[in-house]
Amino acid sequence: MVKPKFYDMNVHSIPDGKNTPQQTSILAKHFGYAGIAITNHSNIESKPTGFKSNGFEVFKGIEVVSNNPSKLHGLIGKYRRNVDVLVIHGGNENINRAAVENRNVDILAHPCTPKDSGLNHILAKSASENNVAIEFNLDSVFKGRGGRRVHTLSYFRKNVEIARKFDVPMILTSNAASYFDLRAPWEMIALAGLFGMEKDEAISAISTVPAGIIARNRPGPGFIREGVEEIIEEVNSKDSSIDIDNIDSEPEEAGVSN
Amino acid sequence: MKILPPTLRDKKRYLAFELICEHEVTREELLREMFSCVGSLIGDVGSSECGIRLLTFEDSKGIIRCAHKKTGLTRAAVTTITHISGKRVLMHILGISGTIAGATEKYLEGIEVFTNEGIE
Numbered sequence: 001m002v003k004p005k006f007y008d009m010n011v012h013s014i015p016d017g018k019n020t021p022q023q024t025s026i027l028a029k030h031f032g033y034a035g036i037a038i039t040n041h042s043n044i045e046s047k048p049t050g051f052k053s054n055g056f057e058v059f060k061g062i063e064v065v066s067n068n069p070s071k072l073h074g075l076i077g078k079y080r081r082n083v084d085v086l087v088i089h090g091g092n093e094n095i096n097r098a099a100v101e102n103r104n105v106d107i108l109a110h111p112c113t114p115k116d117s118g119l120n121h122i123l124a125k126s127a128s129e130n131n132v133a134i135e136f137n138l139d140s141v142f143k144g145r146g147g148r149r150v151h152t153l154s155y156f157r158k159n160v161e162i163a164r165k166f167d168v169p170m171i172l173t174s175n176a177a178s179y180f181d182l183r184a185p186w187e188m189i190a191l192a193g194l195f196g197m198e199k200d201e202a203i204s205a206i207s208t209v210p211a212g213i214i215a216r217n218r219p220g221p222g223f224i225r226e227g228v229e230e231i232i233e234e235v236n237s238k239d240s241s242i243d244i245d246n247i248d249s250e251p252e253e254a255g256v257s258n
Numbered sequence: 259m260k261i262l263p264p265t266l267r268d269k270k271r272y273l274a275f276e277l278i279c280e281h282e283v284t285r286e287e288l289l290r291e292m293f294s295c296v297g298s299l300i301g302d303v304g305s306s307e308c309g310i311r312l313l314t315f316e317d318s319k320g321i322i323r324c325a326h327k328k329t330g331l332t333r334a335a336v337t338t339i340t341h342i343s344g345k346r347v348l349m350h351i352l353g354i355s356g357t358i359a360g361a362t363e364k365y366l367e368g369i370e371v372f373t374n375e376g377i378e
Binding site: 030031178180183190191194 | 298299333337338346350351
């Protein structure tokens with residue numbers, strides 16, 4: 001079995017959190033993560049940072065905060081081109097809805113509102129169509145205590161159920177503000193079991209789903225726009241000679257047979 | 259009393275862990291916090307089913323014992339430890355084994371506990 005590569009897609013750093021991306025990445029690397037995304041809140045002055053060192057990558061990200069759906073769409077447009085991961089600070093009915101209806105959004109973070117789980121069948125359908133991942137921020141499970149945690153767990157359970165039914169991508173994050181808020185990948189998977197996520201779902205929620213987000217936002221060199229890609233560069237690269245021959249010979253053969 | 263024959267004994271798993279902490283933590287402090295956190299997450303009934311026991315704890319690393327079908331729940335429960343005596347801590351499970359010797363040899367012997375010196 002190939003070892004999965006794990007990613008934590010919602011980590012905060014100075015000035016939004018307590019540590020620098022470098023400090024947090026030391027521990028994340030020790031825990032066996034392949035990368036983390038630094039997603040500071042957009043209402044706090046900080047520039048998205050990203051770097052790569054010894055097989056560990058810190059991705060540029062942002063957590064967009066707004067109270068107004070139309071302003072939110074504007075902010076998404078403003079930040080989209082500069083970041084690898086675009087997260088929406090959810091938790092409000094209108095914002096949740098605006099987030100799942102925008103194709104440029106990668107993750108809807110902590111959608112749970114004070115009253116309910118923040119997700120229903122309509123939002124789930126949009127999220128599925130627009131490929132917006134629903135976040136399960138595990139910090140509220142391991143840091144919370146008492147009634148609040150009880151509510152969080154039941155909302156998470158409900159969201160897993162809805163996401164499963166409508167095939168919405170799920171993502172597990174730590175939402176860490178300090179390196180003490182990070183948890184190792186297998187601990188995250190164990191925590192996800194508390195609200196009914198199956199092991200394989202949890203593994204993909206912390207490995208393939210975040211990897212897919214990164215791949216989607218870092219298109220290859222020939223990319224023009226969604227669905228349109230220039231493939232000349234690929235044809236010219238390795239083991240392409242056969243393809244070229246085939247392409248050339250096909251019309252000729254057709255001509256002969258006619 | 260005669261001890262139970264092997265087939266009737268409870269099967270167990272041993273979790274090797276390291277504790278990443280701001281300041282050194284004593285065994286008693288860890289025990290108190292561990293049972294309070296586990297109790298708050300899974301309650302008395304869940305704790306009794308898990309059968310969590312702190313076996314050894316030295317130099318910020320040690321072994322926890324639990325029921326063999328409850329490793330996931332035990333893992334989740336012990337990761338909810340966030341503070342001990344007002345200082346930040348973080349438990350990292352290094353591996354799970356069926357015997358104490360296995361856990362010690364594979365995961366604890368000769369392993370340098372992660373220190374935050376590189377970070378601070």
